[in-house]
Amino acid sequence: MNTIHTLRPDMTDTTAPVEKPAPRRRRWKAVLMGLTLLPALAWALACLAVWLGQERLLFKPVVTPASQPLSTAPDVSERFVDVPGARLSVLELRRPDPAGVVFFLHGNSGNLQEWFVNTEVYRRTNMDLVMMDYRGYGKSSGHIGSEAQLHADVQAVWQSVAERYRGRRVVVYGRSLGSALAATLAAQLQPDLTVLVSPYSSMAALARLHYPWVPASLLRYPLRTDEAVARLRTPLLLVHGERDVLIPPSHSLALQALAPSARHVDIAGAGHGDVHEFDDYRRLMAQALDGRVR
DSSP states (O other): OOOOOOOOTTTOOSOOOOOOOHHHHHHHHHHHHHHEEEEEEEEHHHHHHHHHHEEEEEEOOBBTTTSOSSOOTTTEEEEEETEEETEEEEEEOOOOOOEEEEEOOOOOOOOOHHHHHHHHHHHHHTTTEEOOOTTBBBBBOOOOOHHHHHHHHHHHHHHHGGGGHHHHHHEEEEETTHHHHHHHHHHHOSSSEEEEEEEEEEEHHHHHHHOOTOGGGSSSSSOOHOOOOOOOOOEEEEEEEEEOOOOTTTTHHHHHSSSTOHHHHETOOOOOOGGGSHHHHHHHHHHHHTEEEE
């Protein structure tokens, strides 16, 4: 005789199979999800580091003791320009009756002692030379905090000498990092000549070359040399080392396309940091300061 079991609502069929959890499968899913998210997390952390550490990436200052003379040449003098929150160190080569001035904005490393070179070219062409150290460089106090601050500091130093050169030849010169700063000042002044040596078209374009994974929106220092050059209506000389791999000559060519009257010159054999050591560069600069390069 067969027996039929009927389950009441409050009873459980203990004979039915129970599906047991699969902890190993869940652990593997978690591991796979973690591995998938890890590159995104690493990218996000790297982007955060770029955002927070841009000053350390862009600016490589070398401090000079306050008691150390920047130059011993009798026609070179040192002074300071006060700006909000800092004092900027300025070095000047002064001729007795100069034909004009070269207002020089240097690159991202070192200080005035390293950049104040080739002074005989300025003496031979009877041009004064005015060069500043950015905040935190050399004997300049303070810290760089924004691009707007950089431009304001450049303006302050230029205004401290501008009246002296009224009616005389003005050349605005930018080297590497100083390219965008010089081009921006030149777009305002429309000087007799703007010289950009080893220039970049913009920091975003340069970042795409060396850090292609960094979104342009993260750059707090866009440094748009290209936008400033497009506003220039006076002669522009673009000089580049043909072997420059830090800022390739293509950047100068891109800038030349924005100012068709600009002249572009490659220095054969030169890289990024040694352009000024080549005779071709010195001859070119002498011609430019004499007004023979347009």
